[in-house]
Amino acid sequence: MNGAHNVRAVSGVIRGDIGSSPEGHSSMKTSKLLVAAVLAIALGAPIAGFVANMGGAQPMTSTEVRVPFLHGFPTVQIPSKPKLSSLERATEWLNSPPLTPAALRGKVVLVDFWTYTCINWLRTLPYVRAWADKYRDQGLVVIGVHAPEFSFEKNVDNVRWAAKEMRVDYPIAVDSDHVIWRAFKNQYWPALYFIDAQGRARHHHFGEGAYEQSEMIIARLLAEAGVGDDLVSVDARGLEAAADWGSLKSPENYVGYERTQNFASPGGAVLDKPRMYQLPARLRLNDWALSGDWTVRKESAALNKANGTIAYRFHARDLHLVMGPAVPGTSVRFRVRIEGQPPGAAHGVDVDERGDGTITEQRLYQLIRQPKPIADRQFEIEFLGSDVEIFAFTFG
Helix, strand or coil: CCCCCCCCECEEECCCCCCCCCCCCCCCCCCHHHHHHHHHHHHCCCHHHHHCCCCCCCCEECCCECCCCCEECCCCCCCCCCCHHHHHHCCEEECCCCCCHHHHCCCEEEEEEECCCCHHHHHHHHHHHHHHHHHHHHCEEEEEEECCCCHHHHCHHHHHHHHHHCCCCCCEEECCCCHHHHHCCCCEECEEEEECCCCCEEEEEECCCCHHHHHHHHHHHCCCCCCCCCCCCCCCCHHHCCCCHHHCCCCCEECCCCCCCCECCCCCCCECCEEEECCCCCCCCCCEEEEEEEEECCCCEEECCCCEEEEEEECCCEEEEEEEECCCCCCEEEEEEECCECCHHHECCCCCCCCEEEECCCEEEEEEECCCCCCCEEEEEEECCCCEEEEEEEEC
16 A cells, blocks of 8 residues: 555456446446446447457556545556466465466456455455355356555464454465565555456456446356346445545555655654654644654554554544554553544444553554544544554545
């Protein structure tokens, strides 16, 4: 998640673009008939025309679906023939024996690049999980390629825990060294690659949204007749619920000095050395600051003594924090305040109404989910113990 904010989620196919015109940022409000008509134009009739004369062709970028805060790097061309052979170089496989191109021949494959602390990926998970369940017996193989962003996500035990906790039960290729990522020339989390039974890339989608479109492409590649009204229905809750894009005015921000923005503690940050920090008298929107004894590192900020605080001025329904104990297997209690008060009804799933919570794993924690009206508010979290590492803020 290299913080490529305010870019657009991209969908594309090899020959012909699949457009969509959502009202809003991530919701698909186009009728199924309109989407089906666009698909028919894009995919061609019959579907074989979709890949005619494909040799050596590169995917084309379609009309873009606007979804803020897509995680990743600048877009590059996507190879028309994905490097499925790179799956053989996975660090480890979870939920499945190793899958090879030979084993996948004749199957429609959906490759989903993810990392378990990415809120954008988490909000797509209900749909990917539903597709895997619905179409498994019809020939679809969903492969989640876990390509870590933070160093702790390279720990296979952490990935195994996250997969169980998040109910990711389809095959997972652990890509701790980003070998598969580079072979696909991938740039984003989340990223979906739709591969036909001949092993050819037919479509890709980067970011959130366009769920009906994606499912209809799966159905076409499975040679189902037409597009019916029985697309999957999901009930996304908690971390998986769609963002409130209309109220979202705070982009993701990292805490480590390599990629952070808007750090506002007086005197700035001292890199890789302990320092006592103070909160400023006032924070502007999307500014953040530290109070207490912290060490600001390249990837994170580490609390050296108990009762350290982080403050952030934000404008969003949801506030999440990627964090964890510095020593695996330990826990640290914390207290959350919004505008100086306990969050009450605005508490997230990982805190109670009083604002009390406990860090137990290195993961993404939902700390605030506030009811409307949404306004600029100051968030503060105080850690009652030391040895905590903080990595990134995300919003929804």
